Amino acid sequence: MIQQLKFVAIALGMTSILAACHSGNNDNAFTDTETSGTIHISVDETYKPLIDSEISVFQSLYPKAHIIPDYKPEMDCFSDLLEDSTRMIIVTRDLSTKEKQFIKDQKAHIVPSSMRIAWDAVALVVNKSAKDSVFTMDQLKDIMIGKDSSWQLVFDNEKSSTVRYIRDSINKGKPIPATAMAAKTNPEVIDYVVKNKKAMGLIGVSWISDTADSTSIDFTNRINVVKLRADGFSEYVQPYQLYIGTGAYPLKRSIWFCLKEPHQGLGTGFASFLGSQEGQLLIGRFKLYPALLNIVFRQANLK
Numbered sequence: 001m002i003q004q005l006k007f008v009a010i011a012l013g014m015t016s017i018l019a020a021c022h023s024g025n026n027d028n029a030f031t032d033t034e035t036s037g038t039i040h041i042s043v044d045e046t047y048k049p050l051i052d053s054e055i056s057v058f059q060s061l062y063p064k065a066h067i068i069p070d071y072k073p074e075m076d077c078f079s080d081l082l083e084d085s086t087r088m089i090i091v092t093r094d095l096s097t098k099e100k101q102f103i104k105d106q107k108a109h110i111v112p113s114s115m116r117i118a119w120d121a122v123a124l125v126v127n128k129s130a131k132d133s134v135f136t137m138d139q140l141k142d143i144m145i146g147k148d149s150s151w152q153l154v155f156d157n158e159k160s161s162t163v164r165y166i167r168d169s170i171n172k173g174k175p176i177p178a179t180a181m182a183a184k185t186n187p188e189v190i191d192y193v194v195k196n197k198k199a200m201g202l203i204g205v206s207w208i209s210d211t212a213d214s215t216s217i218d219f220t221n222r223i224n225v226v227k228l229r230a231d232g233f234s235e236y237v238q239p240y241q242l243y244i245g246t247g248a249y250p251l252k253r254s255i256w257f258c259l260k261e262p263h264q265g266l267g268t269g270f271a272s273f274l275g276s277q278e279g280q281l282l283i284g285r286f287k288l289y290p291a292l293l294n295i296v297f298r299q300a301n302l303k
Contacts, residue, residue: 034269
């Protein structure tokens with residue numbers, strides 16, 4: 001009988017605890033606590049499936065807490081935080097030194113807080129009848145800079161974290177081809193790929209990684225997920241949890257929360273939950289790689 005190998009991720013325990021936000025004078029405009037009240041947060045649209053689940057569990061534990069997520073491109077999330085229209089954002093990068101200083105200059109008694117909560121990945125998806133779904137990084141780079149023009153690149157939004165990631169981390173500053181198009185949302189990227197044989201879509205892996213979610217299952221049934229070979233590796237792999245963790249899947253990035261509160265309010269409470277064992281295990285369920293748990297991969301034989 002042919003034996004198959006399955007890699008099982010086991011969460012053994014947390015290695016880090018979220019530090020409390022620094023606070024100065026209390027702001028009377030905020031009446032919430034760490035487990036009650038109502039706040040709006042801005043979230044990179046890439047992470048909608050994951051954050052919807054995190055909020056659902058948090059609110060079930062704390063019924064007096066109401067977190068309203070506004071899903072949008074990453075660039076708009078940072079604008080919301082810097083323009084003081086939200087206290088918390090969930091995005092793919094930390095605040096820059098300049099951004100942290102800008103927040104401190106706005107309100108001297110607020111020291112912004114941030115933390116990496118997970119490792120994420122950008123997934124490439126192609127039509128079921130596409131001529132190829134296996135690429136080296138050199139081949140992918142040629143596609144992303146337009147040297148190989150046989151593919152129609154499709155992103156979720158021109159201001160999205162995915163566009164920034166490809167431009168900065170893959171293209172090394174070179175522009176994305178002018179022929180690339182923006183489909184507005186991750187589901188619309190998938191719909192476009194389903195209808196166009198030469199399309200290559202770029203989406204957040206959480207949209208296709210939850211094997212218990214009907215939407216995720218439907219998406220993966222309609223498209224093929226590209227396999228990539230990272231530089232220095234021999235295998236062509238898809239963005240599975242193991243390969244995100246080991247770096248064998250090359251399009252790896254982080255998930256961060258960035259927070260500014262004048263007191264330890266509901267934003268602090270939700271951020272603490274994201275860094276807790278419950279929040280981290282939920283990240284693992286979405287087949288992402290939790291940043292605050294010790295993970296051990298064991299090889300098992302399935303007969």
